[in-house]
Amino acid sequence: xxxxxxxxxxxxxxxxxxxxxxxxxxxxxxxxxxxxxxxxxxxxxxxxxxxxxxxxxxxxxxxxxxxxxxxxxxxxxxxxxxxxxxxxxxxxxxxxxxxxxxxxxxxxxxxxx
Amino acid sequence: xxxxxxxxxxxxxxxxxxxxxxxxxxxxxxxxxxxxxxxxxxxxxxxxxxxxxxxxxxxxxxxxxxxxxxxxxxxxxxxxxxxxxxxxxxxxxxxxxxxxxxxxxxxxxxxxx
Numbered sequence: 313x314x315x316x317x318x319x320x321x322x323x324x325x326x327x328x329x330x331x332x333x334x335x336x337x338x339x340x341x342x343x344x345x346x347x348x349x350x351x352x353x354x355x356x357x358x359x360x361x362x363x364x365x366x367x368x369x370x371x372x373x374x375x376x377x378x379x380x381x382x383x384x385x386x387x388x389x390x391x392x393x394x395x396x397x398x399x400x401x402x403x404x405x406x407x408x409x410x411x412x413x414x415x416x417x418x419x420x421x422x423x424x425x
Numbered sequence: 426x427x428x429x430x431x432x433x434x435x436x437x438x439x440x441x442x443x444x445x446x447x448x449x450x451x452x453x454x455x456x457x458x459x460x461x462x463x464x465x466x467x468x469x470x471x472x473x474x475x476x477x478x479x480x481x482x483x484x485x486x487x488x489x490x491x492x493x494x495x496x497x498x499x500x501x502x503x504x505x506x507x508x509x510x511x512x513x514x515x516x517x518x519x520x521x522x523x524x525x526x527x528x529x530x531x532x533x534x535x536x537x538x
Contacts, residue, residue, distance in 0.1 A: 355530035413459040416468040
């Protein structure tokens with residue numbers, strides 16, 4: 313069965329510090345991978361998606377970047393965090409075909425102080 | 426940009442009451458509509474995927490309908506229980522694919538025992 317792992321679960325980081333959130337998927341190959349963020353009072357916002365190794369599409373100009381160094385690994389990074397980067401980050405993968413939705417990771421609560 | 430709206434944003438009901446809430450989306454170029462259930466401290470969990478006008482889906486006490494011509498979907502919960510307390514998200518991919526899926530802000534349901 314397919315599973316998705318995301319860590320850490322919570323993170324408190326000072327402004328200006330770097331960030332690295334990791335997401336790995338098991339039980340599938342060549343998944344489409346996504347990073348979403350939910351800021352306070354807002355819906356889930358697509359940040360990045362990747363259809364393959366080294367392929368990253370960015371949806372929103374921001375202080376973050378993403379990388380996909382391996383088929384089943386997706387990393388969200390920042391060199392210098394801003395207060396506005398606080399939020400709940402979710403990694404997700406999706407099988408192809410319109411009948412299938414996302415499978416989400418457990419999420420990371422990031423608080424930038 | 427595809428706008429997905431959900432209402433109400435929050436809802437309190439008594440245990441045993443039935444309830445419903447709405448997801449609206451642009452009816453042009455419709456592709457699919459997803460409902461997710463998101464409990465606090467857990468990952469969003471897929472409930473339904475709906476693609477055809479007039480679709481009705483059911484899972485236990487929860488059901489959903491879809492009207493693609495007028496651009497809305499209703500989620501119904503019959504005889505609400507405290508364990509139904511969660512945020513219910515709807516999401517719709519843009520035309521032709523899942524690279525850009527827009528989520529609504531969600532309806533946060535609290536069932537009072």
